[in-house]
Amino acid sequence: MxxxxxxxxxxxxxxxxxxxxxxxxxxxxxxxxxxxxxxxxxxxxxxxxxxxxxxxxxxxxxxxxxxxxxxxxxxxxxxxxxxxxxxxxxxxxxxxxxxxxxxxxxxxxxxxxxxxTAALAVPLSASPYRPLPETVTVGEDGTLSGQVRAVAGADVADVLLVPVGAELYRVAAEHARVEVVPSLDLTRPIATVTFAGAPATALGRFDARRVLAFGAGLLASEQLGVAEWCLDTTLAYIKERHQFARPIGSFQAIKHRMADLWLDVVRARAAARNAADLLAASSAPASDPPAPSGASGGAGADAELAAAVAAAWCSEATLHVAEESVQLHGGIGMTWEHPVHLYLKRAKAAQIALGAPGAHEDAVAELADLPGPV
Amino acid sequence: MTGDDVASLAREFLAAHDPGDRLEFLRARFDAGLAWVHFPEGLGGLGLPRELQLVVERELAGTPQLDTGVQGIGLGMAAPTILAFGTEEQKKRFLRPLWTGEEIWCQLFSEPGAGSDLATLATRAVRDGDEWVVDGQKVWTSGAHHSRWAILVARTDPDVPKHRGMTYFVCDMHAPGVEVRPLRQITGEAEFNEVFLTGVRLGDDLRLGEIGDGWRVAQMTLMNERVAIGGAPVRRGGGMMGVVTETWRSRPELRTHDLHRRLLRLWVESEVTRLAGTRLREQLSAGQPGPEGSGMKLAFASINQALSGLDVELRAEEGLEYDDWSFRRSESVDFFGRGPGYRYLRAKGNSIEGGTSEILRNIVAERVLGLPSEPRVDKDVPWKDLPR
CATH class of the missing domain: 1.10.540.10 (Acyl-CoA dehydrogenase/oxidase, N-terminal domain)
Structure with missing residues (x-):
């Protein structure tokens, strides 16, 4: 590795x-x-x-x-x-x-x-560690009815994959109503997906925790990219922007904050790489027996811990870097024409996506044997 | 040479030498090149990549080990500086007993008037034939009381700007005129010392690097110091975290929801910092520590302070007690030993020693991120004309 x-x-x-x-x-x-x-x-x-x-x-x-x-x-x-x-x-x-x-x-x-293109019909905020909200049911005729809010990528999906209980169903997009709602994250809009007796094909038993934790561990790498852009762009700006006849990046009050942000990003990179590496190792090829998931031990547990650590850290670190980026850009950072707000909005939405940091910390408590009060 | 080759070399060595005689074993290990494999042959190494040292450590895990608490400055700071700037004679003379622990080293850098602004230091070294005569006062000198040698930076030319007028020496701590006085710290004990240098005569063969090049040589020491303090490999959940989680797991009655949230956050932060250190070592496995090491030391200090404070709070009644305030010399530098109160107080030094966290942030901002320095009034002025 x-x-x-x-x-x-x-x-x-x-x-x-x-x-x-x-x-x-x-x-x-x-x-x-x-x-x-x-x-x-x-x-x-x-x-x-x-x-x-x-x-x-x-x-x-x-x-x-x-x-x-x-x-x-x-x-x-x-x-x-x-x-x-x-x-x-x-x-x-x-x-x-x-x-x-x-x-x-x-x-x-x-x-x-x-x-x-397909989309998993779960709220983008779904936590890997909790049962999915049961808002869709299977009728006697095998059709699906119900509604799922905050589904990312649904409006461009040809196929929707719908977990109901422990089963995964496949529904053609034309059999669902997909309404895009105004979204906090402008570059990953969400939609409300409604099924009203939608024809569906059962695909098999579905381990939501395993799939969502895999997604959360990899989302950390996307968050890293967001944080890197914010850090690089802010760094370039404070080297150029002059006030009091010197670059604002020469003031210690700003330099020290940049050093802290850099350190957050350095650690985000290590955490995201570690999660990707262990998730790669634990996702055995189809011919091998599946790696154990959850706290049952082995490579699966190591990967899940690495994913939880990366998700918790990269969510908070990236949001912090994005928020500081807006602040250090001053007035220009509050304008629609400067792209930094796109990154702030992505960072805030991604913080909630696939489990908020607290949910991942709770998973760390379980996986690293740090139990709460009795 | 591969990891397997190094492993079999270490096993052959172990088969041929008796670990029962600690000193002879360590000397033989140095001579076999298994002390630090990335050092050159003949100087305790084999000229191999740094990461192969881990293979040696694994194979020789059950044998006599170095006392890193006492030898830390020698191993972490003096050795890489001697290797980079020393003459062949100096390398031959100093490295072996440094590594085996027969000779302990300390560091004579900081002065009462030169802390963060180290380059303003005032200890003078004046040439006298083949010798230098050193006068001045140094402070925060860990382990000076059992040191044989010190790395010393002194001013040799007061007429040039401060960064250019310094020279780096090896100081004989047994030389006449060297006086070591213990300095009591907030923990109650004296891990540090004040060192007074009065007419100390050092031969020119104890000079490390060129005359006037002391600042550049010192940078090598300081970068290694930060890696030594913040970059040491730890296992997952180890270090100060291991100390706290042991109590956490064994004493459920002490747990609260607030402490649990804070512990989990610190666990995550410790883990990502550990991973960043691992990644940094992967990057550096062939080269020398860069300014990135400063970042690891920053993180280490902050986590250690938060964790040791949490530990005191967690222990409640026991946290109100203190093991021993008596004024005594410490045998070694120990961040994780003794009671929770001692650890809490000792950790306060982590953001001061080896470069304050404020100076480290400047280093990251200027040397890693390329931000401009604050306007300086002291750069081009001869040292003797600086206000003091």
Missing amino acids: TLLYTEVEEELRASVRDLLADRCGPDAVLKRIESDAPYDMDLWKTLAHQIGVAGLLVPEEYGGAGATAREVAVVLEELGRAVAPVPFLTSAVLATKALLEVGEEDLVRELASGDV
């Missing part, structure tokens, strides 16, 4: 970064968020077809790249750095992981190509 980046990972990063620099600069994103199509599906298709990001987690026998959580994490860092409005986390990570866990093959193949 290594906490550094391999050459292959750096090459993947470079190709994603080049494409995003070309197609997804701050001006383009600012324009898109107020358009009819907040998700950039052309960019998504290019990422999928040219670089193959949609199939990173998918084994080669199903048309994917047979890569691991480590490569996925690098892509997430770059997408976070650009707050790129593409359904990578929702389709290529969460939905794909859910399908791989239930052993689905055909849809996985389609998702890997990038031609079909």
Whole structure:
């Protein structure tokens, strides 16, 4: 194992970064968020077809790249750095992981190509460590009825994956009503998804904790990318911005805050890399027996602890860096035209996504044997 | 040479040497190049990548170990500086007994008038033939009372700006004119000392590096010091965290919800700091510590202080007691020993020793992030003309 980046990972990063620099600069994103199509599906298709990001987690026998959580994490860092409005986390990570866990093959193949997009129909705020809210039920005829709020990536999904109890169902998007609501995070809008007797196919038993914890551990890498952009951009600004006849970055009151932010980001990088590395190791290929999940021990427990640590730390650290970034930009940081607010909004939404920091700390209590009061 | 080769080398060594005789065993280990494998051959190493040392440590885990509490300054600071700037004679003379612990080292850097602004130091070294005559006062000198040698920075040219007029020496702590007085600390004991240097004569063969190059040599020591304080490998949940969690697990009646939340946050912070240290060591495995080490020391100090404070609070009645206030010399530097009150008070030093947290933030801001320094009035003025 290594906490550094391999050459292959750096090459993947470079190709994603080049494409995003070309197609997804701050001006383009600012324009898109107020358009009819907040998700950039052309960019998504290019990422999928040219670089193959949609199939990173998918084994080669199903048309994917047979890569691991480590490569996925690098892509997430770059997408976070650009707050790129593409359904990578929702389709290529969460939905794909859910399908791989239930052993689905055909849809996985389609998702890997990038031609079909899916979303896991759970609130983005769902915690891995609590039962999912039971807002959808199965009728006697096998159809689904009910409503799920705050689903990310739903409006661009062709297929919705709906957990009901311990079972995962597949519903074609045209059989659900998907209403995009005004979202705090402008670059990852959420929608309310309503099923009214929607035809559904049962796919198998679904371990929500395993899938959501996997997602939370990798979301940490996206958060790292957000934090890195905020730190770099703020650093450039305070070197240029002059007040009192000197760069404001020469004042100790500001330098010391920047040093603390840098230290937070250094540790976020180590935590996110560690989570990606252990999640990669514990996600055994399809032919191997599944790694144990939860506190039952082994690589699965180590990976879950690493994911909880990364999720707790990167959520708070990234939000802190984004908030400081707005403050250190002064008045310009409060304007709509400067992109820093996109990062603040992503950081705040991501803090809640897939378990708030407190939920991950509770998981640490369980996994690291630090019990609460009796 | 691979990790397996190093492991079999260590096993062969162990088969051929009796660990029963501590000193002879350590001397032989140095001569076999298994002291610090990244040092050159003949100087306790094999010229291998630094990370292979872990293989040696694993193989020789059950054998006599170094006393890092007493040898810390020698191993962590003097040795890398001697290796980088010493002559062949100096390396041959000093490194072996430094490593085996036959000769203990201390550090004569800080002065009453030169703390964070170390470069303003006033201890003078004046050339006299083949010798230097040293006069001045040093302070915060851990372990001076059992040291054979010290690393010393002194002013050799007061007529140039302060950073350019210093020279680095090895000081003979047994030389006439060296007087060590204990300095009592807030813990009650005296881990540190004041050292008075009066007409101390040092041969020019004890000079480390060029005349006037002392600041550059000292930077090497200081960067290594920060790594030594903040960058030591710990296991998950180890260090100060291990001390606190032992009580936490064994005494459920002490737990509260508030302490639980704070403990969990500190556990997460300790863990990500540990991982960052591991990552930093991976990056540095071939090279030298850079200014990034300053960041690890910052984090280490803050976590240690928060955890040791939580420990006192957690223990309630026991936290109100203190093990021993008597004024005595400490045998070694110990962050994790004794009672919770001692640890709490000792940890206050972690954000002061080896560069205050404020200075470390400046270093990170200027050398890592490239931010401009505050306007300086002392950079181009000859040292003798600076206000004091």
